[in-house]
Amino acid sequence: MLSLTNRTDTHGNPITGPQDAVDRYDDAVGHLLAYHAQLVDAVTSLATDVPDFPMGQILGAYLALTSSDQWDVPGATEVATHLDTLTLNDREGAHRAAIRTWLAGDWHGAARRLDELLIRWPTDLLGLVVGHLLDFYLGDSANLRDRIGRSLPAFDPAHPNHGYVRGMYAFGLEESGNYQLAEQHGLFAVDANPDDVWATHAVTHVYEMQGRIDEGIRFLRSGEANWGSGNLFTVHNWWHLALYLLEAERSDEALAIYDRHIHNDQSAGVPLEMVDASALLWRLQLDGIATSDRFGRLADAWTTRTSHEPWYVFNDLHAVMALAGAGRLADARAVIDRLDAYVVASAPSSNVRMTTEVGLPACRSVVAYIEDRHADVVAELLPIRTILARFGGSHAQRDALQRTLVASALRAGQLDLARALLNERIGVRETSIWSWRRRAELSRAAGDRPDADRADRRASSYASSFVAAEA
Numbered sequence: 485m486l487s488l489t490n491r492t493d494t495h496g497n498p499i500t501g502p503q504d505a506v507d508r509y510d511d512a513v514g515h516l517l518a519y520h521a522q523l524v525d526a527v528t529s530l531a532t533d534v535p536d537f538p539m540g541q542i543l544g545a546y547l548a549l550t551s552s553d554q555w556d557v558p559g560a561t562e563v564a565t566h567l568d569t570l571t572l573n574d575r576e577g578a579h580r581a582a583i584r585t586w587l588a589g590d591w592h593g594a595a596r597r598l599d600e601l602l603i604r605w606p607t608d609l610l611g612l613v614v615g616h617l618l619d620f621y622l623g624d625s626a627n628l629r630d631r632i633g634r635s636l637p638a639f640d641p642a643h644p645n646h647g648y649v650r651g652m653y654a655f656g657l658e659e660s661g662n663y664q665l666a667e668q669h670g671l672f673a674v675d676a677n678p679d680d681v682w683a684t685h686a687v688t689h690v691y692e693m694q695g696r697i698d699e700g701i702r703f704l705r706s707g708e709a710n711w712g713s714g715n716l717f718t719v720h721n722w723w724h725l726a727l728y729l730l731e732a733e734r735s736d737e738a739l740a741i742y743d744r745h746i747h748n749d750q751s752a753g754v755p756l757e758m759v760d761a762s763a764l765l766w767r768l769q770l771d772g773i774a775t776s777d778r779f780g781r782l783a784d785a786w787t788t789r790t791s792h793e794p795w796y797v798f799n800d801l802h803a804v805m806a807l808a809g810a811g812r813l814a815d816a817r818a819v820i821d822r823l824d825a826y827v828v829a830s831a832p833s834s835n836v837r838m839t840t841e842v843g844l845p846a847c848r849s850v851v852a853y854i855e856d857r858h859a860d861v862v863a864e865l866l867p868i869r870t871i872l873a874r875f876g877g878s879h880a881q882r883d884a885l886q887r888t889l890v891a892s893a894l895r896a897g898q899l900d901l902a903r904a905l906l907n908e909r910i911g912v913r914e915t916s917i918w919s920w921r922r923r924a925e926l927s928r929a930a931g932d933r934p935d936a937d938r939a940d941r942r943a944s945s946y947a948s949s950f951v952a953a954e955a
Contacts, residue, residue: 495607501537509539517648518679519717538576545583546614553755554795589833606638616652623873629656647676651683658689666690678710681717688724695915698950700728723760732950735773753785755799762802779809790819794826797843798876804847808854820847842875861892917943
């Protein structure tokens with residue numbers, strides 16, 4: 485058993501254990517900030533070499549939980565049980581309580597426990613990173629921003645980690661609609677640490693949400709050496725580049741990125757990456773772009789997760805997208821049936837709430853879309869379109885469902901609804917080629933050929949400007 489010490493981590497927070505373990509912990513958290521590929525090995529070896537070092541065990545539990553993968557839940561449970569045998573200081577005990585709360589299914593309660601921990605120890609970097617990710621999984625854009633905002637002034641601007649905290653703040657600001665400030669913090673963070681792939685991701689979101697497709701492509705291309713390989717977040721940033729290219733009507737390039745970087749025979753097969761694969765293929769499906777057998781191969785990968793106890797319905801939705809897109813409708817319905825049974829039989833939990841309020845209608849809408857039951861898609865998605873954030877993800881990720889609603893409104897002949905939805909989209913993102921093409925489709929259906937031609941010209945003009953700007 486390790487005795488209590490007066491040691492502190494790199495930011496002055498109390499920590500129990502020998503100095504060598506503390507140093508290794510600080511290094512591992514540094515890898516977490518940058519999503520370095522060596523993170524998993526660093527965390528595993530620390531937990532193995534110093535099994536009675538509390539923060540090493542806590543880091544391992546959080547790494548499992550933040551994967552959002554039900555396969556990793558037993559490992560986190562085992563760590564939590566081991567923590568009960570150790571002597572912990574107050575800070576470590578607060579982390580154990582957050583882990584226990586999360587494992588009990590109360591994701592919102594775990595987020596609140598981390599809020600309380602960070603009020604007392606605002607520079608607890610592990611608590612800050614994990615809380616930030618938890619806010620993201622819960623779609624809590626206000627706390628995604630404010631959790632970091634509360635702690636940022638406590639970090640020494642001269643410390644190497646300060647830039648990474650600004651990168652997290654940038655993402656929270658972006659998801660809250662503070663785009664100008666998000667861009668400032670994000671670009672500062674990338675300049676301070678070019679390997680800050682989360683800050684790169686935050687700036688990428690800013691350009692996505694503002695329709696600055698040309699700037700987004702240039703930004704990612706110029707920094708590709710820093711984010712394009714060798715980190716645990718590379719798939720997601722490649723996904724963002726593919727979204728830009730798809731928006732610019734360069735679907736062949738988007739598919740090439742899918743094959744090379746998002747999903748292939750060498751892919752890790754983890755939900756965080758398969759979510760991106762499903763989301764990209766679904767957008768291609770909405771655009772009527774052939775994807776060959778990609779849906780089928782992705783559906784095969786998802787079947788390793790669809791028979792387990794539900795854990796995070798945002799993942800289940802993307803499994804249903806892959807299964808339905810592959811034409812495996814019986815399998816997609818089996819996932820939905822499992823979710824239906826789960827919400828009836830389970831005790832109240834965060835995932836039960838997310839599944840009931842958003843996950844199930846979203847899953848049903850995906851199957852209805854593939855079956856050309858577009859009025860049913862509208863009936864499922866229209867009532868939840870303003871609360872989609874309640875089941876997690878980012879604005880960019882959830883936009884796949886918003887696009888599905890628009891596409892089905894058009895196909896169901898609900899032209900007034902489609903017009904209203906497109907007016908919303910174009911009003912906040914005038915350069916959206918996708919929205920202008922749908923506007924043209926709407927106008928043709930309404931018999932207004934001149935307006936359809938104007939909308940198509942507007943879309944083509946933006947597409948041409950994006951190509952010219954990149955060149």
